[in-house]
Amino acid sequence: MTVIAFLGAGSVVFTRELLADILSFDELRGVTLSLHDIDPERLETAELIARRTAEQLGASPEVTTHLDRRSALDGADFVINAIQVGMYPATVRDFQIPAKYGLRQTIADTLGVGGIFRALRTFPVLDGIAADMRAVCPDAWLLNYTNPMAMNVAYLGAIAPDLHVAGLCHSVFWTVHDLAALLGVPHEEIDYTGAGVNHQAWLLRFEHRGESLYPRLDELLDQDLQLRRRVRMDMYRRLGYFPTETSEHSSEYVPWYLRHDAEIDRLRIPVGDYLRISAQNVDDYHATRRGLLAGEPLDLTRPATEYAPQVIHSMVTGMPRRIHANVINSGLINNLPSAYAVEVPCLVDTAGVHPDPVGDLPPQCAALNRAFVSVGELTVRAALDGDPRMVRQAAMVDPNTAATLTVDAIWELCDELTAAHGDLMPASLRG
Numbered sequence: 001m002t003v004i005a006f007l008g009a010g011s012v013v014f015t016r017e018l019l020a021d022i023l024s025f026d027e028l029r030g031v032t033l034s035l036h037d038i039d040p041e042r043l044e045t046a047e048l049i050a051r052r053t054a055e056q057l058g059a060s061p062e063v064t065t066h067l068d069r070r071s072a073l074d075g076a077d078f079v080i081n082a083i084q085v086g087m088y089p090a091t092v093r094d095f096q097i098p099a100k101y102g103l104r105q106t107i108a109d110t111l112g113v114g115g116i117f118r119a120l121r122t123f124p125v126l127d128g129i130a131a132d133m134r135a136v137c138p139d140a141w142l143l144n145y146t147n148p149m150a151m152n153v154a155y156l157g158a159i160a161p162d163l164h165v166a167g168l169c170h171s172v173f174w175t176v177h178d179l180a181a182l183l184g185v186p187h188e189e190i191d192y193t194g195a196g197v198n199h200q201a202w203l204l205r206f207e208h209r210g211e212s213l214y215p216r217l218d219e220l221l222d223q224d225l226q227l228r229r230r231v232r233m234d235m236y237r238r239l240g241y242f243p244t245e246t247s248e249h250s251s252e253y254v255p256w257y258l259r260h261d262a263e264i265d266r267l268r269i270p271v272g273d274y275l276r277i278s279a280q281n282v283d284d285y286h287a288t289r290r291g292l293l294a295g296e297p298l299d300l301t302r303p304a305t306e307y308a309p310q311v312i313h314s315m316v317t318g319m320p321r322r323i324h325a326n327v328i329n330s331g332l333i334n335n336l337p338s339a340y341a342v343e344v345p346c347l348v349d350t351a352g353v354h355p356d357p358v359g360d361l362p363p364q365c366a367a368l369n370r371a372f373v374s375v376g377e378l379t380v381r382a383a384l385d386g387d388p389r390m391v392r393q394a395a396m397v398d399p400n401t402a403a404t405l406t407v408d409a410i411w412e413l414c415d416e417l418t419a420a421h422g423d424l425m426p427a428s429l430r431g
Contacts, residue, residue: 001062002031002316005076005137007069007129008083008146009035010042012049012288013281018080019053020300021309027317028309029059036065036072043067045285048292056300069132076137078312081129082145085121086424091278093420094118099272101413103404104258106248107274109147110199111372112398116379116391117417119151121424123383126152130160141315141352143168143308149198149326151376153341157328158384166353167326167341168307169198175244176203183216193345194244195333195358198326200253200372201343202241202365204358217242231257231267239364244343248273253372255403314348321348327355334359335366340373371399386428388418 004022009015015035022028033050037043043065050063066072073079086093094114095105108114133140141164146152153167172194180187185208193205206213221228221237228234231247235254243250248270257263264271291298307323314321322345329342332355336342347354361369375398382390392414395401401410418425 002028002078002312003034003076004031004312005034005036005072005079005140006046007036007072007079007081009046010037010039010285011082011084012042012045013284014082014145015046016049016053016288016298017302018306018308019050020057020298020302021306022312023054023057023059023061025309025313028313029057030061032062032064034064034066034072034074034076036067036069038067040067041289042285045289045292049288049298052292052298053300056297069128070136073129073132073140074136076133076140078308078315079129079133079137079140079142080145080308081142083122083125084146085118085125086421088278088282090118090121090421090424092275093417095272095275097416097420098413101405101409103401103413104252104264104271105274105400106252106258106269106271108252109274110150110249111148111253111375112400113395113413113417115148115151116375116394116398117421117425119148119155119376119379120383120391120426120429121421122146122148122152123155123380124426126156127159130156130163133163134160138163140164141166141311143311144326145169145308148376150341150343150373151379153198153326153328154339154376155380155383157339157341158380161328164352165327166311166346167198167343168311168323169326169343170305170307171199171246172201172203172244172324172343173305173307175242176206179206179213179217179242183213183220185213193358194324195342195344195361196244196365196369197336197341197372197376198343199245199249200369201244201324202239202361203244204241204361206242214242229266229268231269234267239368241362241365252400254368255399258400259404311348311353315350315352318350322346323348325353325355327353332357333361333366335361335363336369337373337377340377371397382429383426386426388429388431391418391429 144167231251325346378394
């Protein structure tokens with residue numbers, strides 16, 4: 001019987017979507033779902049979701065719950081990681097403290113000081129996950145959803161190169177899906193290739209029946225001045241390749257936009273937007289729990305789009321699929337640093353996840369990616385070496401932070417965030 005462990009199962013909306021996708025496959029309707037969370041109430045809610053989902057879909061999984069992570073991982077074939085260390089209070093700190101210094105952020109979970117400190121809170125937990133997996137499920141596939149994706153996958157590659165790890169994110173899929181709708185082309189008829197780093201990959205190929213769709217997008221942008229008022233439309237027009245993450249995300253990975261009031265207005269950038277999203281996620285959790293306790297059915301009508309259920313199904317059944325995933329750069333993208341995480345097309349089958357070499361990225365895309373990667377490399381190295389100065393150096397080379405703050409302010413900000421996150425930080429970096 002296939003055993004799927006969920007770490008951070010209390011992320012109930014995400015867990016609900018994954019479970020609905022998994023149990024919709026005939027071959028996975030009898031799997032074992034091993035749910036783990038450190039919060040007893042959230043774990044109870046995740047169990048209610050699993051049982052209600054199974055009931056509504058007529059599936060018969062075995063559902064187990066665990067406050068202890070190692071017992072949840074024991075014998076797992078797949079491990080889905082969706083933890084958020086520090087939860088909503090830590091997210092609030094990652095926004096409110098930088099804002100005091102005049103540093104604007106939109107999502108703060110991937111790059112910038114928000115991404116750096118989210119990574120540093122997550123790394124100690126990844127140490128524990130890797131140790132537990134080596135002990136009780138060394139052959140399992142770790143399917144990571146936790147951000148910052150690239151930093152987390154790179155860190156796991158450094159501390160546990162023996163484990164099977166793939167980082168999963170639907171940003172490439174949804175980018176193509178939304179562009180298809182914008183251009184009036186059926187999504188399933190589009191051939192595409194994305195490559196780069198997670199949340200800053202690029203559509204290198206974007207075709208319909210052998211013809212590039214970029215000229216049609218150019219024509220639409222020429223006609224629609226309001227459509228140009230989005231960050232990634234602006235980036236596409238200047239760089240020639242479409243970035244595969246939202247404008248909100250993309251705005252904080254470059255030095256050009258967030259420091260300027262006029263650019264925020266021109267491109268309609270929602271500064272601090274993730275605080276609203278996070279608060280809504282908390283509200284959604286409570287609403288979902290109330291509904292479950294009241295016996296209300298779950299809404300399971302959303303079509304399957306997440307990669308983890310598809311990856312699991314392909315490995316279990318042998319049905320090949322092509323996805324985009326985040327893996328260590330071992331000769332996959334020539335003009336990005338090796339040993340860091342990159343996002344590339346992959347084939348999934350019974351033998352695992354097989355990334356396709358991409359070769360060279362367009363030089364302008366690689367240049368932006370290298371700046372992105374530099375922040376992550378320094379953050380990972382800071383944790384590996386226990387070097388607090390390197391945390392500050394990572395912030396110093398971050399494009400948006402460096403464009404906004406003086407070096408003294410960057411160091412003071414890092415000092416304050418370190419103190420604010422306290423015991424969530426690696427012990428060696430609290431000094």
